[in-house]
Amino acid sequence: HGNSTPLADAELAALIDAHPKPSSISEYSYGTAGFRYEAGLLPCVFVRMGIFTALRSASLGGEEVGAMITASHNAEPDNGMKLADSHGGMLDAAWEEHAVSLANAPDSKHALALIHTLSDYAKGNHPDATADGRLPKMVVHIGRDTRSHSPPLAALVIRAARAMGATVIDHGEVSTPMLHHFVMHANGHLLPSSIPQRCNESGYYEIMAMSYAALLRTGTVGSGGKRLPTTSTLVIDGACGIGASKVDKFQRIFAKLRAEGCTTGLPVLHTVNFPGEGPLNEECGAEFVQKQQLPPKLYSKSAAGVSKEYMTSFDGDADRVVFHFEDKSGKFHLLDGDKIAVLVSSFIQDELRCIDPDGKAVKCGVVQTAYANGSSTLYLKNVVKTNVIIAKTGVKFVHAAAHHHFDVGVYFEANGHGTVLFGPKFYDFIASADARLRGTPRHNRANIALRRLRVLPALVNQSVGDAMSDMMLVDAILFLRGWDLSTWARLYSDMPSKQAKVKVADRTVITTNDNETAATAPVALQIALQAAMDAMATQENADGGPKPRCFVRPSGTEDAVRVYAEANTQKGADSLASEAMVLIHKLCGGVGEPPQP
Numbered sequence: 001h002g003n004s005t006p007l008a009d010a011e012l013a014a015l016i017d018a019h020p021k022p023s024s025i026s027e028y029s030y031g032t033a034g035f036r037y038e039a040g041l042l043p044c045v046f047v048r049m050g051i052f053t054a055l056r057s058a059s060l061g062g063e064e065v066g067a068m069i070t071a072s073h074n075a076e077p078d079n080g081m082k083l084a085d086s087h088g089g090m091l092d093a094a095w096e097e098h099a100v101s102l103a104n105a106p107d108s109k110h111a112l113a114l115i116h117t118l119s120d121y122a123k124g125n126h127p128d129a130t131a132d133g134r135l136p137k138m139v140v141h142i143g144r145d146t147r148s149h150s151p152p153l154a155a156l157v158i159r160a161a162r163a164m165g166a167t168v169i170d171h172g173e174v175s176t177p178m179l180h181h182f183v184m185h186a187n188g189h190l191l192p193s194s195i196p197q198r199c200n201e202s203g204y205y206e207i208m209a210m211s212y213a214a215l216l217r218t219g220t221v222g223s224g225g226k227r228l229p230t231t232s233t234l235v236i237d238g239a240c241g242i243g244a245s246k247v248d249k250f251q252r253i254f255a256k257l258r259a260e261g262c263t264t265g266l267p268v269l270h271t272v273n274f275p276g277e278g279p280l281n282e283e284c285g286a287e288f289v290q291k292q293q294l295p296p297k298l299y300s301k302s303a304a305g306v307s308k309e310y311m312t313s314f315d316g317d318a319d320r321v322v323f324h325f326e327d328k329s330g331k332f333h334l335l336d337g338d339k340i341a342v343l344v345s346s347f348i349q350d351e352l353r354c355i356d357p358d359g360k361a362v363k364c365g366v367v368q369t370a371y372a373n374g375s376s377t378l379y380l381k382n383v384v385k386t387n388v389i390i391a392k393t394g395v396k397f398v399h400a401a402a403h404h405h406f407d408v409g410v411y412f413e414a415n416g417h418g419t420v421l422f423g424p425k426f427y428d429f430i431a432s433a434d435a436r437l438r439g440t441p442r443h444n445r446a447n448i449a450l451r452r453l454r455v456l457p458a459l460v461n462q463s464v465g466d467a468m469s470d471m472m473l474v475d476a477i478l479f480l481r482g483w484d485l486s487t488w489a490r491l492y493s494d495m496p497s498k499q500a501k502v503k504v505a506d507r508t509v510i511t512t513n514d515n516e517t518a519a520t521a522p523v524a525l526q527i528a529l530q531a532a533m534d535a536m537a538t539q540e541n542a543d544g545g546p547k548p549r550c551f552v553r554p555s556g557t558e559d560a561v562r563v564y565a566e567a568n569t570q571k572g573a574d575s576l577a578s579e580a581m582v583l584i585h586k587l588c589g590g591v592g593e594p595p596q597p
């Protein structure tokens with residue numbers, strides 16, 4: 001039935017009234033990646049978001065949208081929701097505001113008034129809106145992570161979307177990028193004609209595995225294609241979350257490929273840290289490994305005696321990935337999102353130049369955030385010689401910048417969240433290269449480059465960062481280059497860095513400039529931070545070399561203020577970070593004992 005009938009209104013009001021706003025919440029905020037709170041605080045907002053997703057679908061003329069129930073890298077007690085717009089990417093910024101208004105409507109009466117306003121707007125946009133004002137088509141895809149509270153929270157969203165009259169496609173437990181992929185494929189946006197439209201789990205695996213195998217196969221025709229013993233088994237730390245169960249499904253496809261005689265370069269995948277084997281994201285997974293710069297704890301029994309030469313860690317919803325290894329002396333080395341950006345952008349640029357030596361046809365570039373290690377930015381500018389843009393933290397910002405500024409836009413946050421976006425000029429370039437190179441020998445280097453570039457948009461998730469897709473992309477590049485992790489790690493040395501968190505009573509008292517490199521309030525905070533950076537530069541005698549750097553910003557996913565510091569020595573970075581922590585505690589209403597400098 002339609003959403004504007006008295007029956008639907010009564011049903012919606014009852015649902016809203018049954019899930020009131022908890023007294024501890026003054027206002028729900030849409031953070032870096034959607035609403036994210038302790039799970040018990042979420043029923044109110046999830047009911048409203050079920051209604052909201054239906055309205056969003058209606059406003060897009062019945063195009064399909066998605067909601068993913070996950071708190072990603074956060075601790076197990078938290079949950080949250082990431083919303084996928086019909087192109088598969090993040091929710092439109094203007095609609096974020098509508099989502100916040102609906103989430104914070106004081107009661108069902110106010111909520112219904114908003115629902116009616118949005119519904120009227122949607123009717124204006126819906127080509128099939130009926131004369132009686134019903135919204136004929138609304139489709140919402142739902143996915144959830146492995147948290148124990150995700151099924152009941154997903155059930156609430158589903159109930160509310162159905163009360164609106166929407167069709168709900170419940171994908172059950174999936175990774176966040178899978179849900180985005182389903183939505184992208186359902187509507188067909190951003191999908192080049194070369195990629196089959198497959199809006200289901202098996203389609204997701206097949207498209208990715210086939211393009212990965214195709215990329216590996218290009219190594220047999222003369223250029224690269226060497227798998228070192230150190231990269232023959234890839235150990236995947238699934239953070240005890242959804243990524244572990246999903247990446248394991250590739251084993252079956254790999255077995256089939258092997259049975260068909262396609263053995264080129266395929267590594268053995270050894271997945272550890274499955275759901276239930278240990279606490280989600282605790283001492284394992286991408287967030288822990290990257291922030292603490294420590295190897296993950298391996299909870300699985302099957303991890304005993306495993307080789308640590310080639311390892312990767314996903315986060316709790318498998319949209320981030322970092323690589324790491326232990327060298328012969330037992331030392332841990334991290335290859336984070338910055339290193340991935342360097343590897344991927346230089347690979348793509350090299351392949352493009354095999355076809356277009358001037359490098360003028362397609363504009364390439366990398367988007368980073370303030371967390372990017374200074375050495376990576378210098379390497380990208382001076383050695384890879386590519387364009388670099390620094391955007392605000394959060395996929396929605398880096399994705400938009402990559403899409404807006406470049407024909408091939410590589411974006412990776414240091415925490416391992418990223419992808420490569422291919423724009424229309426890239427596809428035109430491929431089509432014209434195809435025509436030009438037709439009939440030339442298979443072993444011609446330009447021909448090999450063309451085959452490599454052509455499969456990338458299918459292998460690389462075009463909607464959002466994807467740990468499984470990025471893992472395969474990185475592995476394929478290493479194979480084609482004949483590298484292992486130590487060769488890759490040696491491209492440049494990271495500046496020593498330190499990340500930390502401070503709890504304050506109200507983190508909104510801190511505001512920053514556009515790219516978050518400096519705090520704009522409290523004013524005294526930035527002045528003191530600058531003085532600390534200057535003092536460290538003098539102490540480290542950093543004249544001419546990279547300067548120590550430190551910034552702070554309120555997290556949009558956790559109840560904390562984040563601190564990042566880098567310097568020429570680890571001691572310098574640690575000391576800058578602890579100075580910043582003390583300053584935050586003192587100037588921004590720190591909670592509990594002040595941190596010890």
Ligand code: G16
Pocket residue numbers: 032033071072073074315319320393394395396413415417554555556557558562
């Ligand atoms: C989310 C966003 C990322 C962001 C991270 C940390 O990751 O998708 O873009 O870098 O939060 O954000 P903040 O520093 O504001 O807490 P995830 O993997 O938790 O969804």
